[in-house]
Amino acid sequence: MSGTARRALPALGMVPFLGYLTIFLFIPTIVIIVGAFEDHGHASLANVEALGTAPVLHALRQSLVVSASTAVVGAVLGGLLAYAVVTGRPDGMLRRAVTSVCGVLAQFGGVMLAFAFIATVSFSGSLTTLLKDTVGVDISGAWLFDVPGIILVYTYFQIPLMVIVFLPALDGLRVQWREAAENLGASTWQFWRHVGGPLLLPAFLGSTLLLFANAFASYATAAALVSQGNPIIPLFIRAALTSEILLGRQNLAYALSLEMVVVVAIVMGLYALLVRRTSRWLR
Template structure:
């Protein structure tokens, strides 16, 4: 009689083939913090990491900004010492000599930003087109150093060189030509000393992003070098150049020490007026007016950032 012992049921899954690779288990997505069931837990554990950063922003940026806004819209009664909400400080900061100072700072920033953008871009293009790598290293190193050489040391260097009794002034008799370092033109020269190297460092990555294949393709289609730059190179570089110009504007607009040491109050600039109001050099008790002028500068800086960020994203999309 045959053996009636029950045999194991056949497997319902796929039959493994000799020599075939074993099935690989699914790899958890590291972007989700592991497998799907642990996704929420992974995200929840990331929040404590950024808490110190937000605390730093709140203390170092939020608290001063709140104090500035509160003081700009607060007026103190000199008799009782009570404070009240008012827009007198803001309206005063936008009229009279303070409006002239704000206009002077904007004008100085526009002129220096335009000149620094043009000169810095030409220098950077010459460096990129040069077949000598050593020249690029020298220019980049020098630009990195000179871009940070500003403030009082730069002002003293210009006074010793191009001042009334400066070396270059006496050597070439610049005083006979009517040139004065302590004027708007002198400030432009001093600002360009550190803004042109900054523009070189800023625009070099954008020029490196121009692919040689684009120029070769344009040449194969019969385009001249001028046509390539007019129809390909400049349009691609325009967002980066505009972003660099906006950065130069913000740098010149916020600079204070160079102008304060070199020209003092002879040139109407908003930064010098803020310093005078805080120190009480002109009028006593104008601290809140200085906060209102600072608020005007913050608004302009925010507008500059609102223009620069989209330009950076657009340039990164082409040159990334």
């Protein structure tokens, strides 16, 4: 075997991965781009221009509100939970239990999650009935089937996801750094203000951006909750494909998808930069 063949042999391991990316990422992206600039088989800017209309802009704002609010709440609460876990024993029962539960809950979504909240806090949900009968508080309402409900349900899986992605950064903080700061007379606040905080900030912001992208692209849970109206972009795409009102506007769904691709690409680009900065001190 020649030297060139030996050097190229390790690269063959990338072939299945590149094939996966081609089928499930590159080709769909090309189809979306072509479809966004096409209408009834002809090149057109009508679908892209429709992104500036009031209904689409409203759905985009609502999607950004849902994604940003759930990302911030999930990052703060998930970060605190991850810190509580990392202060315990690395091989302790608490850490194993929390990480296992978070791994399950971070993937618990779609119709099952929507049904769980409907069965709990809807008009005749178990918690709604309990609070009404015991303390006279009625928490039922249409809010569960609109943007506030989407925010509540999305936060449910954002918190455990934050624990999973932020825990390695907390593990990367070395005990020697804390001891060195204490030996120099630094208080706990001064350590987190000048050492721990600046080190963890890129990882925290990167994790928050990851939560934002996760919420922005989520569809199944919101689709199960909201049966009427299009408060967020994924549901607007569904309406463009299936609605009897938006007839002949299937290519609008491509334009909306392209808009989502651009937003997620920007967010993930920033995430990659922050992860690269974090990796410098995690080595």
